[in-house]
Amino acid sequence: MNNAQAILKNPFINKGTAFSLAERQQLNLIGALPTAVQTIEEQAKQAYGQFQSKEQPLEKRIFLMNLFNTNRTLFYYLMGQHIVEFMPIVYDPVVAESIEQYNELFMQSQEAAFISIDDPDNVEASLKNAASGRDIRLVVVTDAEGILGMGDWGVNGVDIAIGKLMVYTAAAGVDPAQVLPVSIDAGTNNQKLLDDPLYLGNRHQRIYGKRYYELIDKFVAAVEKLFPESLLHFEDFGRSNAANILEKYQDKILTFNDDIQGTGIVVLAGVLGALNISHEKITDQKFLTFGAGTAGVGIAQQLMDELMRQGLSAAEARQHFYLVDKQGLLFEDTPDLTPGQKLFARSRSEFAASETLTDLAAAVKAVQPTVMIGTSTQPGAFTEAIIKEMAAHAKRPVIFPLSNPTRLAEAKAEDLIKWTAGRALVATGIPAADVEYNGVVYQIGQANNALMYPGVGFGAIAAAGKVINGETLSAASHALGGIVDATLPGAAVLPPVAKIQEFSQTIAEVVAQSIIEQGLSKEHLTDAKAAVAKAKWVPKY
Ligand SMILES: NC(=O)c1ccc[n+]([C@@H]2O[C@H](COP(=O)([O-])OP(=O)(O)OC[C@H]3O[C@@H](n4cnc5c(N)ncnc54)[C@H](O)[C@@H]3O)[C@@H](O)[C@H]2O)c1
Ligand SMILES: O=C(O)C[C@H](O)C(=O)O
Ligand SMILES: [Mn+2]
Incomplete structure:
Protein backbone atom coordinates (compact mmCIF):
# COMPACT_ATOMS: atom_id res chain seq x y z
CA MET A 1 0.00 0.00 0.00
CA GLY A 80 10.96 27.51 -17.95
CA GLN A 81 8.48 30.38 -18.00
CA HIS A 82 10.78 32.84 -16.19
CA ILE A 83 14.28 31.71 -17.02
CA VAL A 84 15.84 35.18 -17.35
CA GLU A 85 14.38 36.22 -14.00
CA PHE A 86 15.19 32.97 -12.16
CA MET A 87 18.73 32.28 -13.42
CA PRO A 88 20.41 34.98 -11.30
CA ILE A 89 18.37 33.83 -8.26
CA VAL A 90 19.00 30.09 -8.31
CA TYR A 91 22.45 30.53 -9.84
CA ASP A 92 25.05 33.30 -9.97
CA PRO A 93 25.04 35.88 -8.37
CA VAL A 94 22.48 35.07 -5.61
CA VAL A 95 23.86 31.55 -5.14
CA ALA A 96 26.94 33.31 -3.72
CA GLU A 97 24.84 34.68 -0.84
CA SER A 98 23.34 31.30 -0.12
CA ILE A 99 26.82 29.75 -0.01
CA GLU A 100 28.01 32.39 2.45
CA GLN A 101 25.02 31.66 4.68
CA TYR A 102 24.75 27.92 4.13
CA ASN A 103 25.08 27.02 7.82
CA GLU A 104 22.53 29.55 8.98
CA LEU A 105 20.04 28.67 6.26
CA PHE A 106 20.44 24.90 6.26
CA MET A 107 17.14 23.02 6.11
CA GLN A 108 17.94 19.90 4.11
CA SER A 109 20.59 18.41 1.89
CA GLN A 110 18.73 18.60 -1.43
CA GLU A 111 19.75 15.06 -2.37
CA ALA A 112 23.44 16.01 -2.48
CA ALA A 113 26.17 13.52 -1.61
CA PHE A 114 28.73 14.57 1.01
CA ILE A 115 32.12 12.90 0.71
CA SER A 116 34.46 13.35 3.65
CA ILE A 117 38.23 13.09 3.45
CA ASP A 118 38.12 11.78 7.02
CA ASP A 119 35.94 8.86 6.00
CA PRO A 120 37.39 7.52 2.74
CA ASP A 121 35.98 4.05 3.33
CA ASN A 122 32.49 5.40 2.88
CA VAL A 123 32.90 7.19 -0.45
CA GLU A 124 30.88 4.61 -2.34
CA ALA A 125 28.25 4.29 0.37
CA SER A 126 27.83 8.08 0.49
CA LEU A 127 27.15 8.26 -3.25
CA LYS A 128 24.80 5.31 -3.07
CA ASN A 129 22.86 6.71 -0.15
CA ALA A 130 22.42 10.11 -1.74
CA ALA A 131 21.33 8.60 -5.06
CA SER A 132 18.89 6.24 -3.27
CA GLY A 133 18.47 4.00 -6.29
CA ARG A 134 18.12 6.77 -8.87
CA ASP A 135 19.72 6.20 -12.29
CA ILE A 136 22.35 8.96 -12.16
CA ARG A 137 23.60 10.34 -15.49
CA LEU A 138 25.12 13.63 -14.38
CA VAL A 139 27.30 14.39 -11.36
CA VAL A 140 28.43 17.94 -10.54
CA VAL A 141 31.18 17.84 -7.92
CA THR A 142 32.93 20.64 -6.08
CA ASP A 143 35.52 20.70 -3.34
CA ALA A 144 34.76 24.42 -3.01
CA GLU A 145 38.32 25.65 -2.73
CA GLY A 146 37.64 28.30 -5.37
CA ILE A 147 33.96 29.16 -5.26
CA LEU A 148 33.43 31.76 -8.01
CA GLY A 149 36.02 34.39 -7.04
CA MET A 150 35.17 34.14 -3.31
CA GLY A 151 37.76 31.59 -2.32
CA ASP A 152 37.33 28.64 0.01
CA TRP A 153 33.81 27.89 1.27
CA GLY A 154 34.19 24.30 2.48
CA VAL A 155 31.03 22.25 2.60
CA ASN A 156 28.92 25.37 1.95
CA GLY A 157 30.05 25.19 -1.65
CA VAL A 158 27.65 22.34 -2.34
CA ASP A 159 25.13 25.00 -3.37
CA ILE A 160 27.14 25.77 -6.51
CA ALA A 161 26.79 22.13 -7.58
CA ILE A 162 23.05 22.28 -6.89
CA GLY A 163 22.72 25.62 -8.75
CA LYS A 164 24.71 24.41 -11.78
CA LEU A 165 22.45 21.36 -11.98
CA MET A 166 19.32 23.51 -11.85
CA VAL A 167 20.60 25.38 -14.90
CA TYR A 168 21.35 22.07 -16.66
CA THR A 169 17.74 21.01 -16.38
CA ALA A 170 16.14 24.40 -17.03
CA ALA A 171 18.35 25.18 -20.03
CA ALA A 172 18.93 21.82 -21.67
CA GLY A 173 16.37 19.36 -20.28
CA VAL A 174 18.49 16.98 -18.20
CA ASP A 175 16.14 14.77 -16.17
CA PRO A 176 16.30 16.20 -12.62
CA ALA A 177 15.86 12.71 -11.13
CA GLN A 178 19.10 11.64 -12.85
CA VAL A 179 21.44 14.23 -11.36
CA LEU A 180 23.63 14.19 -8.28
CA PRO A 181 25.35 17.19 -6.67
CA VAL A 182 28.45 16.22 -4.70
CA SER A 183 30.49 18.02 -2.06
CA ILE A 184 34.02 16.78 -1.47
CA ASP A 185 34.84 17.92 2.02
CA ALA A 186 38.63 18.04 2.23
CA GLY A 187 38.55 20.58 5.07
CA THR A 188 38.64 24.35 4.66
CA ASN A 189 41.16 27.14 5.04
CA ASN A 190 38.37 29.64 5.63
CA GLN A 191 38.98 30.68 9.24
CA LYS A 192 35.55 32.28 9.50
CA LEU A 193 33.97 28.90 8.85
CA LEU A 194 36.36 27.06 11.16
CA ASP A 195 35.41 29.49 13.95
CA ASP A 196 31.68 29.32 13.22
CA PRO A 197 29.94 27.05 15.75
CA LEU A 198 27.27 26.36 13.11
CA TYR A 199 29.75 25.20 10.43
CA LEU A 200 28.56 21.90 8.97
CA GLY A 201 31.76 20.58 7.37
CA ASN A 202 35.00 19.01 8.60
CA ARG A 203 36.49 21.42 11.08
CA HIS A 204 40.12 21.35 10.01
CA GLN A 205 42.50 22.83 7.47
CA ARG A 206 42.24 21.65 3.90
CA ILE A 207 44.18 18.46 3.10
CA TYR A 208 46.42 18.56 0.01
CA GLY A 209 48.70 16.16 -1.81
CA LYS A 210 48.66 12.38 -1.66
CA ARG A 211 45.71 11.96 0.71
CA TYR A 212 43.64 14.41 -1.32
CA TYR A 213 44.39 12.79 -4.68
CA GLU A 214 43.72 9.34 -3.24
CA LEU A 215 40.29 10.55 -2.22
CA ILE A 216 39.64 11.97 -5.70
CA ASP A 217 40.71 8.66 -7.25
CA LYS A 218 38.42 6.77 -4.95
CA PHE A 219 35.56 9.12 -5.73
CA VAL A 220 36.05 8.89 -9.51
CA ALA A 221 36.26 5.08 -9.32
CA ALA A 222 33.06 4.93 -7.26
CA VAL A 223 31.21 7.21 -9.70
CA GLU A 224 32.31 5.04 -12.62
CA LYS A 225 31.25 1.88 -10.80
CA LEU A 226 27.88 3.08 -9.53
CA PHE A 227 26.90 5.37 -12.42
CA PRO A 228 28.79 4.09 -15.47
CA GLU A 229 26.68 6.12 -17.88
CA SER A 230 27.24 9.42 -16.14
CA LEU A 231 29.09 12.60 -17.02
CA LEU A 232 31.33 13.94 -14.25
CA HIS A 233 31.45 17.75 -14.17
CA PHE A 234 34.12 19.35 -11.94
CA GLU A 235 33.36 22.82 -10.55
CA ASP A 236 35.24 25.41 -8.51
CA PHE A 237 38.24 23.34 -7.48
CA GLY A 238 41.32 25.30 -6.42
CA ARG A 239 44.02 26.47 -8.82
CA SER A 240 46.55 23.91 -7.61
CA ASN A 241 44.23 20.92 -8.19
CA ALA A 242 41.73 21.72 -10.96
CA ALA A 243 44.04 21.32 -13.97
CA ASN A 244 45.79 18.26 -12.48
CA ILE A 245 42.48 16.46 -12.03
CA LEU A 246 41.33 17.30 -15.55
CA GLU A 247 44.66 16.16 -16.99
CA LYS A 248 44.41 12.87 -15.16
CA TYR A 249 40.90 11.83 -16.17
CA GLN A 250 39.95 13.64 -19.38
CA ASP A 251 41.08 10.85 -21.71
CA LYS A 252 39.71 8.07 -19.55
CA ILE A 253 36.15 8.96 -18.62
CA LEU A 254 33.31 11.24 -19.67
CA THR A 255 34.30 14.36 -17.76
CA PHE A 256 35.09 18.04 -18.07
CA ASN A 257 36.11 20.97 -15.93
CA ASP A 258 33.65 23.82 -16.23
CA ASP A 259 35.97 26.61 -15.06
CA ILE A 260 38.73 25.59 -17.47
CA GLN A 261 36.80 24.27 -20.47
CA GLY A 262 33.28 25.68 -20.06
CA THR A 263 34.73 29.14 -19.57
CA GLY A 264 37.19 28.61 -22.42
CA ILE A 265 34.45 27.81 -24.90
CA VAL A 266 32.08 30.58 -23.83
CA VAL A 267 34.89 33.13 -24.17
CA LEU A 268 35.85 31.75 -27.57
CA ALA A 269 32.19 31.96 -28.62
CA GLY A 270 32.11 35.58 -27.36
CA VAL A 271 35.30 36.49 -29.19
CA LEU A 272 33.94 34.93 -32.39
CA GLY A 273 30.74 36.93 -31.86
CA ALA A 274 32.72 40.14 -31.35
CA LEU A 275 34.80 39.55 -34.48
CA ASN A 276 31.62 38.91 -36.40
CA ILE A 277 30.57 42.44 -35.46
CA SER A 278 33.95 44.08 -36.10
CA HIS A 279 34.76 42.00 -39.23
CA GLU A 280 38.25 41.32 -37.89
CA LYS A 281 40.16 38.06 -38.01
CA ILE A 282 40.98 36.04 -34.88
CA THR A 283 44.53 35.52 -36.15
CA ASP A 284 45.04 39.32 -36.06
CA GLN A 285 44.22 39.61 -32.34
CA LYS A 286 46.49 40.08 -29.34
CA PHE A 287 44.95 38.48 -26.24
CA LEU A 288 45.69 39.65 -22.74
CA THR A 289 44.32 37.56 -19.89
CA PHE A 290 44.32 39.30 -16.52
CA GLY A 291 44.19 36.71 -13.73
CA ALA A 292 45.96 33.66 -15.12
CA GLY A 293 44.41 31.04 -12.86
CA THR A 294 42.07 28.16 -13.62
CA ALA A 295 39.75 30.18 -15.87
CA GLY A 296 42.36 32.55 -17.34
CA VAL A 297 44.64 29.73 -18.50
CA GLY A 298 41.66 27.66 -19.71
CA ILE A 299 40.52 30.61 -21.82
CA ALA A 300 43.99 31.10 -23.32
CA GLN A 301 44.19 27.38 -24.12
CA GLN A 302 40.82 27.37 -25.89
CA LEU A 303 41.65 30.51 -27.89
CA MET A 304 45.06 29.08 -28.81
CA ASP A 305 43.40 25.86 -29.95
CA GLU A 306 41.21 27.95 -32.26
CA LEU A 307 44.23 29.77 -33.73
CA MET A 308 45.81 26.40 -34.46
CA ARG A 309 42.60 25.18 -36.11
CA GLN A 310 42.93 28.25 -38.32
CA GLY A 311 46.30 26.99 -39.48
CA LEU A 312 48.84 28.54 -37.10
CA SER A 313 51.57 26.37 -35.60
CA ALA A 314 51.66 26.05 -31.82
CA ALA A 315 54.63 28.41 -31.66
CA GLU A 316 52.90 31.00 -33.86
CA ALA A 317 49.63 30.75 -31.95
CA ARG A 318 51.33 31.13 -28.59
CA GLN A 319 52.78 34.46 -29.70
CA HIS A 320 49.27 35.96 -29.59
CA PHE A 321 48.91 35.55 -25.80
CA TYR A 322 49.99 37.64 -22.85
CA LEU A 323 49.14 36.46 -19.35
CA VAL A 324 49.12 38.88 -16.45
CA ASP A 325 48.82 37.72 -12.86
CA LYS A 326 49.84 39.10 -9.43
CA GLN A 327 53.47 39.29 -10.57
CA GLY A 328 52.55 41.39 -13.65
CA LEU A 329 53.20 40.13 -17.18
CA LEU A 330 54.35 36.52 -16.89
CA PHE A 331 57.84 35.79 -18.21
CA GLU A 332 59.72 32.52 -18.57
CA ASP A 333 61.80 33.38 -15.50
CA THR A 334 58.90 34.62 -13.33
CA PRO A 335 58.98 32.63 -10.07
CA ASP A 336 56.13 30.30 -9.09
CA LEU A 337 54.53 29.88 -12.50
CA THR A 338 51.85 27.18 -12.64
CA PRO A 339 52.29 24.51 -15.36
CA GLY A 340 49.48 26.18 -17.35
CA GLN A 341 51.06 29.63 -17.07
CA LYS A 342 54.44 28.28 -18.24
CA LEU A 343 52.98 27.47 -21.65
CA PHE A 344 52.22 31.13 -22.26
CA ALA A 345 55.12 32.86 -20.51
CA ARG A 346 56.89 35.45 -22.66
CA SER A 347 60.55 36.07 -23.24
CA ARG A 348 62.05 39.18 -21.63
CA SER A 349 63.95 40.01 -24.81
CA GLU A 350 60.66 40.97 -26.49
CA PHE A 351 60.37 44.10 -24.34
CA ALA A 352 62.67 47.06 -23.85
CA ALA A 353 62.08 47.31 -20.08
CA SER A 354 60.52 44.01 -19.10
CA GLU A 355 61.29 44.56 -15.39
CA THR A 356 58.78 47.44 -15.35
CA LEU A 357 55.84 45.33 -16.57
CA THR A 358 54.69 44.44 -13.08
CA ASP A 359 51.10 45.58 -13.26
CA LEU A 360 48.18 45.64 -15.68
CA ALA A 361 48.60 49.29 -16.65
CA ALA A 362 52.21 48.78 -17.71
CA ALA A 363 51.40 45.50 -19.47
CA VAL A 364 48.55 47.02 -21.48
CA LYS A 365 50.76 49.91 -22.53
CA ALA A 366 53.54 47.59 -23.68
CA VAL A 367 51.42 44.87 -25.27
CA GLN A 368 48.58 46.90 -26.82
CA PRO A 369 46.08 44.04 -26.62
CA THR A 370 42.98 43.94 -28.82
CA VAL A 371 41.17 41.46 -26.55
CA MET A 372 41.32 41.70 -22.76
CA ILE A 373 39.73 39.14 -20.44
CA GLY A 374 39.41 39.57 -16.67
CA THR A 375 39.43 36.48 -14.44
CA SER A 376 41.42 38.01 -11.59
CA THR A 377 38.84 38.41 -8.80
CA GLN A 378 40.06 42.04 -8.60
CA PRO A 379 37.10 44.47 -8.60
CA GLY A 380 37.55 47.57 -10.71
CA ALA A 381 40.94 46.47 -12.06
CA PHE A 382 39.98 47.63 -15.57
CA THR A 383 40.28 51.33 -14.78
CA GLU A 384 39.34 54.20 -17.06
CA ALA A 385 43.03 54.93 -17.75
CA ILE A 386 43.80 51.31 -18.66
CA ILE A 387 40.74 51.00 -20.91
CA LYS A 388 41.50 54.30 -22.65
CA GLU A 389 45.06 53.16 -23.23
CA MET A 390 43.83 49.88 -24.72
CA ALA A 391 41.21 51.67 -26.86
CA ALA A 392 43.87 54.02 -28.24
CA HIS A 393 45.37 51.04 -30.12
CA ALA A 394 42.31 48.97 -31.01
CA LYS A 395 39.43 49.99 -33.26
CA ARG A 396 36.91 47.70 -31.54
CA PRO A 397 38.54 46.61 -28.27
CA VAL A 398 37.06 43.34 -27.01
CA ILE A 399 36.75 43.55 -23.22
CA PHE A 400 35.29 40.80 -21.02
CA PRO A 401 35.42 41.47 -17.25
CA LEU A 402 34.37 38.02 -16.06
CA SER A 403 35.07 37.78 -12.34
CA ASN A 404 32.04 36.71 -10.31
CA PRO A 405 29.98 37.44 -8.36
CA THR A 406 28.88 41.00 -9.16
CA ARG A 407 31.07 42.77 -6.60
CA LEU A 408 34.27 41.24 -8.04
CA ALA A 409 33.89 42.26 -11.69
CA GLU A 410 36.94 44.03 -13.18
CA ALA A 411 34.65 46.71 -14.67
CA LYS A 412 31.02 47.59 -15.29
CA ALA A 413 29.69 47.25 -18.84
CA GLU A 414 28.31 50.76 -18.76
CA ASP A 415 31.70 52.29 -17.95
CA LEU A 416 33.45 50.28 -20.67
CA ILE A 417 30.99 51.55 -23.29
CA LYS A 418 31.36 55.15 -22.07
CA TRP A 419 35.16 55.15 -21.72
CA THR A 420 35.53 53.85 -25.29
CA ALA A 421 32.76 56.05 -26.78
CA GLY A 422 30.78 52.94 -27.73
CA ARG A 423 33.65 51.13 -29.46
CA ALA A 424 34.19 48.37 -26.89
CA LEU A 425 32.66 44.95 -27.56
CA VAL A 426 31.75 43.88 -24.05
CA ALA A 427 30.59 40.75 -22.25
CA THR A 428 30.28 40.29 -18.50
CA GLY A 429 30.23 37.27 -16.19
CA ILE A 430 26.87 38.04 -14.60
CA PRO A 431 23.80 39.51 -16.30
CA ALA A 432 24.17 43.21 -17.24
CA ALA A 433 21.43 45.63 -18.26
CA ASP A 434 21.42 47.27 -21.69
CA VAL A 435 23.57 50.40 -21.90
CA GLU A 436 22.27 53.46 -23.68
CA TYR A 437 24.99 55.70 -25.05
CA ASN A 438 24.73 58.42 -27.70
CA GLY A 439 21.36 57.16 -28.87
CA VAL A 440 22.46 53.55 -29.33
CA VAL A 441 21.26 50.75 -27.06
CA TYR A 442 24.13 48.33 -26.43
CA GLN A 443 23.15 44.81 -25.45
CA ILE A 444 25.65 43.17 -23.17
CA GLY A 445 26.33 39.49 -23.68
CA GLN A 446 26.81 37.26 -20.67
CA ALA A 447 30.06 35.36 -21.00
CA ASN A 448 29.22 32.86 -18.32
CA ASN A 449 29.95 29.18 -18.79
CA ALA A 450 26.23 28.63 -18.09
CA LEU A 451 25.62 29.53 -21.71
CA MET A 452 27.60 26.48 -22.79
CA TYR A 453 27.87 23.73 -20.19
CA PRO A 454 24.19 22.70 -20.19
CA GLY A 455 24.26 21.98 -23.94
CA VAL A 456 27.72 20.42 -23.83
CA GLY A 457 26.92 18.14 -20.90
CA PHE A 458 23.48 17.17 -22.11
CA GLY A 459 24.74 16.45 -25.64
CA ALA A 460 27.55 14.31 -24.25
CA ILE A 461 25.15 12.30 -22.07
CA ALA A 462 22.60 11.92 -24.87
CA ALA A 463 25.30 10.62 -27.23
CA ALA A 464 26.66 8.26 -24.54
CA GLY A 465 30.09 9.83 -25.04
CA LYS A 466 33.26 8.11 -23.89
CA VAL A 467 35.11 11.41 -23.49
CA ILE A 468 34.75 15.12 -24.25
CA ASN A 469 37.72 16.14 -26.39
CA GLY A 470 39.08 19.32 -27.98
CA GLU A 471 37.27 18.66 -31.26
CA THR A 472 33.92 18.51 -29.48
CA LEU A 473 34.61 21.62 -27.37
CA SER A 474 35.57 23.56 -30.49
CA ALA A 475 32.37 22.47 -32.25
CA ALA A 476 30.36 23.67 -29.23
CA SER A 477 32.01 27.14 -29.32
CA HIS A 478 31.10 27.57 -32.94
CA ALA A 479 27.50 26.47 -32.41
CA LEU A 480 26.40 29.91 -31.15
CA GLY A 481 27.27 31.66 -34.41
CA GLY A 482 24.44 33.22 -36.39
CA ILE A 483 21.97 33.63 -33.50
CA VAL A 484 22.73 37.32 -32.92
CA ASP A 485 22.13 39.74 -35.80
CA ALA A 486 25.60 41.32 -35.89
CA THR A 487 24.48 44.08 -38.25
CA LEU A 488 22.24 45.77 -35.66
CA PRO A 489 23.81 48.74 -33.85
CA GLY A 490 24.69 47.76 -30.27
CA ALA A 491 24.42 44.02 -31.01
CA ALA A 492 25.64 41.70 -28.24
CA VAL A 493 28.64 39.42 -28.73
CA LEU A 494 26.71 36.44 -27.35
CA PRO A 495 23.06 35.39 -27.63
CA PRO A 496 20.73 36.45 -24.80
CA VAL A 497 19.91 34.19 -21.86
CA ALA A 498 16.25 34.51 -22.96
CA LYS A 499 17.17 32.08 -25.75
CA ILE A 500 19.18 29.67 -23.59
CA GLN A 501 16.74 26.79 -24.07
CA GLU A 502 16.92 27.14 -27.85
CA PHE A 503 20.66 27.41 -28.15
CA SER A 504 21.39 24.78 -25.49
CA GLN A 505 19.46 22.41 -27.75
CA THR A 506 21.63 23.46 -30.72
CA ILE A 507 24.83 23.01 -28.70
CA ALA A 508 23.65 19.60 -27.45
CA GLU A 509 22.98 18.44 -31.01
CA VAL A 510 26.35 19.72 -32.24
CA VAL A 511 28.13 18.02 -29.33
CA ALA A 512 26.28 14.73 -29.84
CA GLN A 513 27.07 14.89 -33.56
CA SER A 514 30.76 15.49 -32.86
CA ILE A 515 30.90 12.52 -30.47
CA ILE A 516 29.12 10.22 -32.92
CA GLU A 517 31.24 11.32 -35.89
CA GLN A 518 34.47 10.73 -34.02
CA GLY A 519 33.37 7.24 -33.04
CA LEU A 520 33.35 8.25 -29.38
CA SER A 521 29.88 7.03 -28.48
CA LYS A 522 29.57 3.98 -26.24
CA GLU A 523 26.45 3.04 -28.19
CA HIS A 524 25.89 2.52 -31.91
CA LEU A 525 24.15 5.83 -32.43
CA THR A 526 23.84 7.42 -35.84
CA ASP A 527 21.34 10.24 -35.41
CA ALA A 528 22.47 13.00 -33.03
CA LYS A 529 19.22 14.95 -33.15
CA ALA A 530 17.18 11.85 -32.36
CA ALA A 531 19.51 10.95 -29.48
CA VAL A 532 19.15 14.44 -27.96
CA ALA A 533 15.38 14.47 -28.44
CA LYS A 534 15.11 11.05 -26.78
CA ALA A 535 17.10 12.12 -23.72
CA LYS A 536 15.25 15.39 -23.21
CA TRP A 537 13.11 15.76 -20.09
CA VAL A 538 10.22 18.20 -20.11
CA PRO A 539 8.44 19.45 -16.99
CA LYS A 540 4.93 18.09 -17.33
CA TYR A 541 2.80 15.72 -15.28
N1 LIG B 1 32.17 34.15 -16.29
C1 LIG B 1 32.50 32.89 -16.15
O1 LIG B 1 31.94 32.02 -16.77
C2 LIG B 1 33.60 32.51 -15.21
C3 LIG B 1 34.08 31.21 -15.25
C4 LIG B 1 35.11 30.84 -14.39
C5 LIG B 1 35.62 31.77 -13.50
N2 LIG B 1 35.10 33.02 -13.50
C6 LIG B 1 35.59 34.00 -12.53
O2 LIG B 1 36.97 34.21 -12.71
C7 LIG B 1 37.58 34.48 -11.46
C8 LIG B 1 38.77 33.56 -11.28
O3 LIG B 1 38.34 32.22 -11.17
P1 LIG B 1 39.39 31.04 -11.23
O4 LIG B 1 38.62 29.81 -11.06
O5 LIG B 1 40.25 31.18 -12.41
O6 LIG B 1 40.23 31.34 -9.92
P2 LIG B 1 41.80 31.10 -9.68
O7 LIG B 1 42.03 31.32 -8.26
O8 LIG B 1 42.22 29.81 -10.28
O9 LIG B 1 42.48 32.26 -10.53
C9 LIG B 1 42.51 33.60 -10.15
C10 LIG B 1 43.85 34.17 -10.61
O10 LIG B 1 43.84 35.57 -10.37
C11 LIG B 1 45.11 35.89 -9.86
N3 LIG B 1 45.08 37.14 -9.11
C12 LIG B 1 44.68 37.36 -7.83
N4 LIG B 1 44.90 38.65 -7.49
C13 LIG B 1 45.42 39.25 -8.57
C14 LIG B 1 45.88 40.56 -8.84
N5 LIG B 1 45.82 41.51 -7.91
N6 LIG B 1 46.37 40.83 -10.07
C15 LIG B 1 46.44 39.88 -11.02
N7 LIG B 1 46.03 38.61 -10.81
C16 LIG B 1 45.53 38.29 -9.62
C17 LIG B 1 45.48 34.71 -8.98
O11 LIG B 1 46.86 34.67 -8.70
C18 LIG B 1 45.01 33.56 -9.84
O12 LIG B 1 46.02 33.10 -10.72
C19 LIG B 1 36.49 34.28 -10.41
O13 LIG B 1 35.97 35.51 -9.99
C20 LIG B 1 35.44 33.50 -11.13
O14 LIG B 1 34.15 33.79 -10.66
C21 LIG B 1 34.12 33.41 -14.31
O1 LIG C 1 29.53 30.10 -11.55
C1 LIG C 1 29.63 31.00 -12.40
O2 LIG C 1 28.84 31.95 -12.46
C2 LIG C 1 30.65 30.90 -13.50
C3 LIG C 1 31.90 30.26 -13.13
O3 LIG C 1 31.81 28.87 -13.07
C4 LIG C 1 32.58 30.85 -11.93
O4 LIG C 1 33.22 30.09 -11.20
O5 LIG C 1 32.51 32.07 -11.77
MN1 LIG D 1 32.89 27.97 -11.49
Missing part, protein backbone atom coordinates in the same frame (compact mmCIF):
# COMPACT_ATOMS: atom_id res chain seq x y z
CA ASN A 2 1.21 3.51 -0.86
CA ASN A 3 2.02 5.93 1.87
CA ALA A 4 0.44 9.31 1.10
CA GLN A 5 2.96 11.32 3.06
CA ALA A 6 5.93 9.59 1.41
CA ILE A 7 4.54 10.51 -2.01
CA LEU A 8 3.78 14.10 -1.11
CA LYS A 9 7.25 14.50 0.36
CA ASN A 10 9.06 13.05 -2.67
CA PRO A 11 9.82 16.00 -4.98
CA PHE A 12 10.49 13.70 -7.94
CA ILE A 13 6.94 12.34 -7.99
CA ASN A 14 4.88 14.83 -6.03
CA LYS A 15 2.28 16.76 -8.02
CA GLY A 16 0.56 18.31 -4.99
CA THR A 17 -2.88 19.65 -5.83
CA ALA A 18 -2.45 18.49 -9.43
CA PHE A 19 -2.95 14.82 -8.55
CA SER A 20 -6.13 13.83 -10.40
CA LEU A 21 -9.01 12.15 -8.59
CA ALA A 22 -8.08 8.83 -10.18
CA GLU A 23 -4.48 9.19 -9.01
CA ARG A 24 -5.62 10.18 -5.54
CA GLN A 25 -7.72 7.04 -5.40
CA GLN A 26 -5.01 4.80 -6.72
CA LEU A 27 -2.23 6.25 -4.55
CA ASN A 28 -4.26 6.54 -1.33
CA LEU A 29 -4.08 10.31 -1.40
CA ILE A 30 -7.78 10.91 -0.80
CA GLY A 31 -8.10 13.33 2.09
CA ALA A 32 -4.38 14.02 2.20
CA LEU A 33 -4.86 17.06 -0.06
CA PRO A 34 -7.51 19.78 -0.35
CA THR A 35 -10.23 18.64 -2.73
CA ALA A 36 -9.64 20.97 -5.68
CA VAL A 37 -7.62 19.51 -8.55
CA GLN A 38 -5.39 22.12 -10.19
CA THR A 39 -3.57 22.21 -13.51
CA ILE A 40 0.17 22.82 -13.54
CA GLU A 41 -0.55 26.21 -15.09
CA GLU A 42 -2.75 27.17 -12.11
CA GLN A 43 -0.11 25.94 -9.68
CA ALA A 44 2.56 27.91 -11.52
CA LYS A 45 0.50 31.09 -11.34
CA GLN A 46 0.01 30.70 -7.62
CA ALA A 47 3.71 29.97 -7.04
CA TYR A 48 4.82 32.91 -9.16
CA GLY A 49 2.58 35.21 -7.10
CA GLN A 50 4.39 34.06 -3.97
CA PHE A 51 7.75 34.50 -5.64
CA GLN A 52 6.86 38.06 -6.58
CA SER A 53 5.77 38.90 -3.04
CA LYS A 54 9.36 38.39 -1.80
CA GLU A 55 11.48 41.50 -1.89
CA GLN A 56 15.03 40.39 -1.26
CA PRO A 57 16.84 38.20 -3.80
CA LEU A 58 17.83 35.74 -1.06
CA GLU A 59 14.19 35.43 0.08
CA LYS A 60 13.22 34.76 -3.52
CA ARG A 61 15.87 32.05 -3.65
CA ILE A 62 14.67 30.45 -0.43
CA PHE A 63 11.14 30.39 -1.78
CA LEU A 64 12.27 28.79 -5.04
CA MET A 65 14.35 26.20 -3.19
CA ASN A 66 11.28 25.29 -1.13
CA LEU A 67 9.33 24.76 -4.30
CA PHE A 68 12.26 22.74 -5.70
CA ASN A 69 12.29 20.60 -2.56
CA THR A 70 8.54 20.01 -2.77
CA ASN A 71 7.72 19.50 -6.43
CA ARG A 72 10.49 19.42 -9.00
CA THR A 73 8.22 19.27 -12.03
CA LEU A 74 6.39 22.41 -11.01
CA PHE A 75 9.65 24.14 -10.16
CA TYR A 76 11.07 23.52 -13.65
CA TYR A 77 7.78 24.33 -15.34
CA LEU A 78 7.85 27.72 -13.62
CA MET A 79 11.56 28.24 -14.26
